[in-house]
Amino acid sequence: xxxxxxxxxxxxxxxxxxxxxxxTYLAQHGAxxxxxxSSTALDPFRSTYPPFKDNVVGPDRAGMFxxxxxxxxGITLDLKRPRAVELxxxxxxxxxxxxxxxxxxxxGRRGLGHDALRRARADLVILSxxxxxxxxxxxxxxxxxxxxxxxxxxxxxxGEPDRTPVILYGPYIDYxxxxxxVIAILAALERRRRTGEGCVIDLSQYEAGLQFLTPAxxxxxxxGTVPTREANHDRVAVPxxxxxxxxxxxxxxxxxxxxxxWVRFRVALGxxxxxxxxxxxxxxxxxxxxxxxxxxxxxxARTRPREEIVDALRAYRLRAAPVESVAELFDDPxxxxxxxxxxxxxAALGEIGLMAPPFALSETAARADRAGxxxxxxxxxxxxxxxxxxxxxxxxxxxxxxFA
Amino acid sequence: MTALLDGLRVIEISGADVWGASAAAHAARILxxxxxxxxxxxxxxxxxVRAVPPYLDDRPGADRGLLWFALNxxxxxxxxxxxxxxxxxxxxxxxxxxxxxxxxxxxxxxxASWSPSLVVVNVTPxxxxxxxxxxxxxxxxxxxSSGALALAGExxxxxxxxxxxxxxxxxxxxxxxxxxxxxxxxxxTKRGQQVDVSGQASMVTVHPPACVHWDVAKEEHRRLGxxxxxxxxxxxxxxxxxxxxxxxxxxxxxxxxxxxxxxxxLASWMRGRAFSAPxxxxxxxxxxxxxxxxxxxxxxxxxxxxxxxxTITKREFFAGVIERNMLGYPVADxxxxxADPQLRSREFWQDTPIDGATLPFPGGFALFDGERPRIRRxxxxxxxxxxxxxxxxxx
Numbered sequence: 006x007x008x009x010x011x012x013x014x015x016x017x018x019x020x021x022x023x024x025x026x027x028x029t030y031l032a033q034h035g036a037x038x039x040x041x042x043s044s045t046a047l048d049p050f051r052s053t054y055p056p057f058k059d060n061v062v063g064p065d066r067a068g069m070f071x072x073x074x075x076x077x078x079g080i081t082l083d084l085k086r087p088r089a090v091e092l093x094x095x096x097x098x099x100x101x102x103x104x105x106x107x108x109x110x111x112x113g114r115r116g117l118g119h120d121a122l123r124r125a126r127a128d129l130v131i132l133s134x135x136x137x138x139x140x141x142x143x144x145x146x147x148x149x150x151x152x153x154x155x156x157x158x159x160x161x162x163x164g165e166p167d168r169t170p171v172i173l174y175g176p177y178i179d180y181x182x183x184x185x186x187v188i189a190i191l192a193a194l195e196r197r198r199r200t201g202e203g204c205v206i207d208l209s210q211y212e213a214g215l216q217f218l219t220p221a222x223x224x225x226x227x228x229g230t231v232p233t234r235e236a237n238h239d240r241v242a243v244p245x246x247x248x249x250x251x252x253x254x255x256x257x258x259x260x261x262x263x264x265x266x267w268v269r270f271r272v273a274l275g276x277x278x279x280x281x282x283x284x285x286x287x288x289x290x291x292x293x294x295x296x297x298x299x300x301x302x303x304x305x306a307r308t309r310p311r312e313e314i315v316d317a318l319r320a321y322r323l324r325a326a327p328v329e330s331v332a333e334l335f336d337d338p339x340x341x342x343x344x345x346x347x348x349x350x351x352a353a354l355g356e357i358g359l360m361a362p363p364f365a366l367s368e369t370a371a372r373a374d375r376a377g378x379x380x381x382x383x384x385x386x387x388x389x390x391x392x393x394x395x396x397x398x399x400x401x402x403x404x405x406x407x408f409a
Numbered sequence: 410m411t412a413l414l415d416g417l418r419v420i421e422i423s424g425a426d427v428w429g430a431s432a433a434a435h436a437a438r439i440l441x442x443x444x445x446x447x448x449x450x451x452x453x454x455x456x457x458v459r460a461v462p463p464y465l466d467d468r469p470g471a472d473r474g475l476l477w478f479a480l481n482x483x484x485x486x487x488x489x490x491x492x493x494x495x496x497x498x499x500x501x502x503x504x505x506x507x508x509x510x511x512x513x514x515x516x517x518x519x520x521a522s523w524s525p526s527l528v529v530v531n532v533t534p535x536x537x538x539x540x541x542x543x544x545x546x547x548x549x550x551x552x553x554s555s556g557a558l559a560l561a562g563e564x565x566x567x568x569x570x571x572x573x574x575x576x577x578x579x580x581x582x583x584x585x586x587x588x589x590x591x592x593x594x595x596x597x598t599k600r601g602q603q604v605d606v607s608g609q610a611s612m613v614t615v616h617p618p619a620c621v622h623w624d625v626a627k628e629e630h631r632r633l634g635x636x637x638x639x640x641x642x643x644x645x646x647x648x649x650x651x652x653x654x655x656x657x658x659x660x661x662x663x664x665x666x667x668x669x670x671x672x673x674x675l676a677s678w679m680r681g682r683a684f685s686a687p688x689x690x691x692x693x694x695x696x697x698x699x700x701x702x703x704x705x706x707x708x709x710x711x712x713x714x715x716x717x718x719x720t721i722t723k724r725e726f727f728a729g730v731i732e733r734n735m736l737g738y739p740v741a742d743x744x745x746x747x748a749d750p751q752l753r754s755r756e757f758w759q760d761t762p763i764d765g766a767t768l769p770f771p772g773g774f775a776l777f778d779g780e781r782p783r784i785r786r787x788x789x790x791x792x793x794x795x796x797x798x799x800x801x802x803x804x
Contacts, residue, residue, distance in 0.1 A: 009594035056626035068625035141754035155659035156738035191589035219479035258553035326550035342539035358624035363610035364587035368602035
């Protein structure tokens with residue numbers, strides 16, 4: 006066995022991040038994932054979101070699509086046409102899993118609702134992932150992940166007190182929903198292996214995201230409080246912060262979690278006079294003077310190279326790390342050792358960097374060596390090869406715009 | 410309905426520090442929510458997360474911490490004094506399908522020698538291999554190492570992390586995912602394997618577009634406060650968090666079909682209130698393309714939009730975007746989330762016991778065949794299931 010999902014077929018209908026990345030994660034572990042799209046309503050990651058090869062917009066020149074659909078086969082069907090819907094259902098008959106991420110009800114209007122899909126294959130696992138779930142007063146509401154992130158309450162918790170909250174980069178909550186979507190599918194497949202039952206999964210990206218905020222949400226009913234952003238302060242560790250180091254926009258993150266660690270921290274700093282103040286020996290004492298303490302540490306760090314500080318603190322088993330920029334991640338020795346970055350050939354982009362999963366499986370390694378498909382790249386392989394359409398029938402359907 | 414993971418047993422071993430204990434706990438909680446029988450093994454003094462504030466009624470207590478409660482509902486709990494009671498741990502593990510831990514209390518080779526079909530999950534800040542294996546880190550350092558910290562905050566000021574630690578949730582989620590992939594493989598091979606999760610690598614997955622921009626265009630995204638980048642082919646940034654009359658809202662001037670619909674609707678909203686916004690109201694939405702606007706053009710439009718948004722409340726904004734089917738949401742806080750009619754309609758909240766009280770707790774993360782997995786029990790008191798669980802395995 007090479008991949009944990011070898012022999013599993015997935016049909017995916019959806020665009021942007023929240024649906025398609027689910028398929029990518031399954032493909033990394035061996036599933037045959039067939040992404041269904043249409044040139045009549047292009048994925049925004051093909052049409053709208055940079056970067057494009059040489060900054061020229063084009064569906065096959067889009068870096069985002071190539072990344073978010075890595076490892077899949079790609080076909081085009083214009084699902085406004087009944088023959089296209091028929092073909093989609095024939096494909097679903099061969100599949101174990103269907104992933105869809107359109108606003109609730111969209112596929113039902115095309116004849117591809119849950120009932121139709123399960124008529125095609127009774128033991129199907131279906132993931133419907135949308136902004137707010139398939140039911141309820143806001144089920145139909147369209148949304149982008151960056152804004153849903155705000156609705157869930159993440160941004161309220163990010164930034165400095167008394168200043169405007171800042172964004173969590175990108176559609177943060179979408180990736181949470183992606184993770185839970187993969188988990189839901191895998192758990193449903195686990196049950197299917199035991200009982201033979203399929204499953205319809207209604208995943209609200211909003212509800213998935215709220216899982217990551219559970220303790221902060223609970224503060225409201227537990228204590229009547231409404232938690233808000235506290236910059237880099239922590240309720241246990243003190244000091245706990247991000248400090249400027251030598252160089253332009255270079256920062257170090259560090260934290261001290263106990264009074265014993267404080268003693269080691271002082272030693273690592275060279276036991277400066279100010280740090281010997283007995284008032285700072287306890288967490289309560291340090292917390293009472295956190296502003297002063299932060300200024301002291303910043304003053305110490307500002308003239309020193311970032312790596313030197315990190316090494317000095319880690320030598321005493323203290324917690325410290327460089328604040329790595331995105332470019333630095335590509336040269337990070339630990340990420341390199343873990344095989345996070347992979348490269349794949351791509352027809353228009355030449356080559357694209359892909360990301361392996363953040364976990365290593367000792368027996369069934371993941372793969373991340375195939376970029377997302379070009380538009381309709383696998384039409385012939387799927388419609389002729391897998392579904393057995395004859396050359397004439399294929400040509401006539403193509404002429405009718407079914408594969409648009 | 411049979412719970413998805415009915416019949417699966419998971420042993421979770423407490424981590425030595427808050428990060429490791431939190432990440433392992435979240436992984437096991439996900440499996441517990443899906444129906445697995447999760448037994449949490451704590452040291453006699455208790456899991457480190459029990460000592461993390463805040464507490465119910467702000468009154469400290471081993472069973473009153475909200476982080477503890479959040480991460481350990483749906484589990485049973487036992488105390489073991491390791492390594493002294495290693496035989497009892499072994500007996501427990503022999504009854505299980507999956508072990509979840511942070512650092513290696515039980516190494517994978519030993520576990521496999523005990524039970525070849527066992528899946529062993531480790532979730533640590535940097536992973537079990539590589540130059541940083543074994544280096545301690547908390548949420549702040551893990552986030553710093555991943556690029557996620559550099560992408561949050563205002564230019565010229567220190568990068569900021571989310572006030573509630575996020576990396577244990579991400580890492581725990583991937584640990585649960587890895588366990589389920591390993592179980593899928595086990596169904597074919599009858600053999601378990603090790604799942605080695607890196608917190609750092611987990612946090613790299615939260616910002617793929619930044620990686621794609623660097624990789625494809627050698628453009629490096631950096632923190633821009635309340636602004637989005639990556640929407641423009643001329644490098645303009647777009648505001649995504651705005652002041653409103655009583656707080657903040659999330660909104661952006663966007664292109665594409667839904668973005669243009671949103672723009673038209675905002676214009677109609679402004680007209681309905683006779684709000685003066687000459688540039689914004691002059692936009693021809695049929696041809697509008699946000700990708701090619703210069704920063705100066707964006708700033709001018711955003712000046713008008715900002716002035717309008719300052720006249721409406723979070724609640725009005727939420728009602729407006731729903732009614733007009735346009736993109737945008739309020740920047741909600743915990744009280745707003747509890748009041749949300751959508752969540753109430755979907756019976757998201759489930760009353761769950763905590764130390765003699767009951768709190769409305771977020772229910773299972775999805776509906777399966779129309780049913781939301783229940784929060785069947787609160788977090789275990791220290792040693793609550795010692796007799797029930799350890800009695801059964803040693804008998």
